Amino acid sequence: MENKARTDSPVAAPLSRWGKLRRRLGWMTLFALLAFAGTGFLLLRYAPLPAGATMQSTRIVDTNGQLIASLQGGINRQIAKLSDISPWLVKATLSVEDRRFYDHAGVDLRGMARAAWVDMRHMSKEQGASTLTQQLARNLYLSHERTWTRKLKEAWYAARLEQTYSKDEILELYLNQIYYGHGAYGAEAASRLYFNKSAKELTLAESALLAGIPKGPRYYSPHLHPTEARARQKTVLQAMQDTDQLSEEHAELAAKQPVAVRPLPEEEERSAPYFADYVKKVAIEQIGIDERLMNEGGLTIRTTLDVGMQRKAEAAVKKGLQGGNAALQTALIAIDPRNGYIKAMIGGRNYRSNQFNRVFARTRQPGSSFKAILYASALEQHSVTEDTRFRSEPTMFYFDHDRQIYRPSNYNDRYFNGEIGLKQAIAASDNIYAVNTIMQVGPEAVIDMARRLGITAPLKAVPSLALGTFPVSPFEMASAFSAFANEGKKNVPIAITSIEDRNGKTLYEAHPRGEQVITPALAYVTTHLLESVFDSGGTAHRVANLLQRPVAGKTGTTDSDAWFVGYTPELATAVWVGYDRGRPITSSEAHRAAPIFARFTETALESFPPQPFPIPEEGVVNVWVDPVNHLLASPDCPNPVLETFLAGTEPTESCNVHRSSEAEQGNGYGGNRSMWKKFRRWVGI
Template sequence: MNRQQNERKAVSETGSRWGKLRRRIGWLTLASLLLLALSGLLLLRYAPLPAGASLQATQILDANGQTIASLQRGVNRSVAKLKDLSPWLIKATLAVEDRRFYDHAGVDWRGLARAAWVDLRHMSKEQGASTLTQQLARNLYLSHERTWTRKLKEAWYAARLEQKYSKDEILELYLNQIYYGHGAYGAEAAAKLYFNKPAKELTIAESALLAGIPKGPRYYSPHLNPEGSRSRQRKVLQAMLETGQLTAAQAASAARTEVHVRPLPEEEERAAPYFADYVKKVAIEELGIEERLMNEGGLTIRTTLDLRVQQLAEAAVKQGLQGGNAELQTALIAVDPRNGYIKAMVGGRNYRRNQFNRVFASTRQPGSSFKPIVYASALEKRTITSATRFRSEPTLFYFDHDRQIYRPNNYNGHYFRDEIGLRQAIASSDNIYAVHTLMEVGPEAVISMARRLGITSSFKAVPSLALGTFPVSPYQMTYAFSAFANEGKRPAPTAIMRIENRRGEVLYASHPRQAQVVTPALAYLTTNLLESVFDRGGTARRVSKMLKRPVAGKTGTTDSDAWFVGYTPELATTVWVGYDRGRSITSSEAHRAAPIFARFTEAALADRPPSPFPVPDGIASAYIDPITGLLASPVCPGEGKLEVFLQGTEPMRSCEPLGPLAGEKPAEQSPHLPWWRKLGGWWR
């Protein structure tokens, strides 16, 4: 009994000691928390705000470190008192940016909780919920990275701003600090830039348009994206209606009002302006760099461009358009097919007059420059070979289960009126041969090949696909042909190699990637055939003397577009010439693309010796009789010519004194030939 009492007493004493220890720990924890809270309150109350961040220009450099652009150039900032700003602009800004501005103490906890819940559900940091005060704090003191650490700092600075300044003072600071695009900081500078008037005189419609821009100055600029700007303006007007700042009649009237935006003032000429715009777009939209950080964060962006090559491209374009219609436009993009690096980009004739980059215009028909993709798909499927022959003459093609008829024509109505081989068809750009090929291999195979080569445009499985009737951009055509130049490997497009912040810390570094989309043998065979375009009788024969190295390529001409897509082992280039509104081009205008390509290519590679395209495994060569498509022999009717094939597809038979062996056709015949042509072949 005593033993049990002693055990209970020992347990009780131990429990008492642990209880006292827990109480002490509890009191210490509570004291620590109170001390932390008191420190936080003292810090919040008395700690000074940091100095506002100073603007530093972001530098865009070429591959050799030469400056392409300084994005802070032309910073436009004007300070105005709140009373000197249009009340409509103030109301529009509050309605769309922070409806509860006068009700919170710097942080809208209700909105923040809602945003946090959305972020947690979707495992992202996309919800902002930043008040107008938080936006001001971020612009003054912080970076624009999307992290919870930055959000907490932003909330703390916002609370300090609310303690130090009145609401109207904060609103005035914000409207003088915010970025409105095109170098304009603050509402006063933006009003003069866009409307050529002081901010005090802005109308409801103008105020709504201006208030919508800071959300995304590139997306909602009335100069860069008029439709997007107009759509954003309507959202602002709706927000003003919902918050009671406008009546329904006022909102409807403002939505109908046409806002006249002042043209941008001319800037001094910049190097590679279209490329600089593209780099900025890639950094913001693909790499996630905040636009304000891009413009004033002191970043260093090392790109793939070569300014020497760029200057040669601009000179070739200028010379190639001399003496023509002043409205005739052009685009040129050159890339290194070995790594996908963009080396030169010309998006139009005059950047000052028009900033639209035609390199990315996906509304232009490539015409015959699309044919190599058709032929590559058929060669890969072994549907045709270099010896396959079709008759060049007006032909009817039946498709859609023979319910529809397609009748293509050759350019200028020229036909050989005889059977021709693939090399001759490519050199002369024979449309009949191209459609025969597509009908043999099937349009689905051609579309599949285009997709593998990186072309994402919309296509229809119809015979006219063979003639490039579906729009493609110069950008996509260049990278598609790069795969042929690079032994079947399509490189990933690359414009930015490295981005560093003002402290030299690396924010992004590129890693060139390639995808083997066709075999090296097929790439070489396609290239070898495309070299014939520069031979006698080829569509680019006029510029062959301008080139002193092996070059492959293809012309393309439609009623309103002229193309040349070509390459060497080191450089793939597309040149487009035409009019923005689809106006028809003349015959002389159609011949301007190829000379621009030739002049630029030779100048860009002048310091490099000519490089032949390497011959891979899987290629066979044979002398072929051009009349029969069989192996040449002394009894053949034509003179033998050396031809290349995918190994195993070369002819196995030669000409015989009385023709080919029994049962062997002298050349492949298309099932799409008229019945009387087939009957004539049988009779022979």
């Protein structure tokens, strides 16, 4: 019985070859996971952290490699113990940056999951979930690129920091490392920069303002953007209230409390400071360079500026404003029309006292300088030609289906009280002629021309548009006129040509973009007409002696603004003079813009031989016209003038009033003998 029981007991079947393999793979996987976990634990526990990144100055250089500015050459940092930092700043920072700082181990898994979900939904990497420890790790050891590789490294370094330091030590490191704008690193340096006091003395309102800056040191700067800085302060106070660090009553009181922000200390005088600020803004906001990398990453930013031309511009502005009211402001921008390179930029009279760059201000009316765009549109539509006549006298214009009346007037109420042609109207800046023109071509066509030339400022389709009554920035005006200078091809203005990191790796390289926005013929005819402002009787005749080369341009004068926008084939420049608050300018102040333009243009191009504006191979016709009846001149017309037309718009009927019998026999205007006679009369032989 015993033997039978033993025989009936179940016996395990031998494992198949596949079963044995599965068992071995399972054990191998288990050992691999244990080994991986053990290695990770050892690395996390004992692997040394890398040395923190060494800060280097970013260099902004001109087109020839000459230094324009060195960003954060000396780092403004003063180390402070956590006990020497206001508790309000500590609470504000934790509330807005990392509410669960004391609860996580360096990485907030809940926050990461939420951010990953948002990123996947939107197919982007924009959602942030970095803890305060991760931010510290990124600032110390990593770049600011938005990649998953960087995020993983950041998480590992954060966990390693948590293994190495206590929470309070990490918080102290963070508050001494973080960038608060304007070169200030750390709470102590920022407190002294903005409030002229130690970090320990910061009030609740000051702490909330300061804690809001690191999210966007430029955008939330109380110097550059005070409104945004105060709004961010309220966000911080709300975060403190949400985390029970502050009562609603105290939050409201702090939000209403005025905060006295200390003016920025005077910086060392540097070349082209307005341009340097613009370059930094373009690099950060348009190209996407991280602000911390910009300030301490050792970049080399190569720009289009010519320091030599910049100094000529500064000298011309200084001389042009000499002896005037100290509050009178100015702006100048010069662009190479052939490639769009910005060669010189002055945003104001004194950068130290006011950093506002007026080159980009859309607060001033361009006045009659806008007429160049008007007449280009009219010429293109064949609405007017050089020979078109309108009466210069007080006139009422009806528009909007005759429901509205517009009564323009000339400057100082000066009129010719007779018919004048386009060239004379441009030279004298006759407003009545301009409004007659826009009534012919239509304001919509003028706006279309302005848009093609690169003007994006708001414009309305009304008759006063002809007189430049809608604000446009000097930047836009110089850019628009550059198309006239470059045979109708407009190049997008460029300030930065390339950006290299500290190792010489190219991070960005510009690719100039040009577009033929008007025909070469139209650009030439417009230029030919704009040259007349320097002729006798022209609004810029008084500065003609300062120029020794072909130049075209247009003055512009309003009650509170003086403009001159002009160009040569190599340089298009806009100059504005006026007061910041729109205060009226005097007659003498109204005449300061043109001399600044003339002195700058001539000195900036002194090493370039004078170049004529090239005549297109087709599309332009030059013919002799009788100035009395505006017909093709005959050989015997006493005072013929040579006029320029777009092909197809020139007069076709010949003058019969002065025609001789010889001309009637076939040797008139088109005959060789007559043309030779006309040429001899023209050159005075």
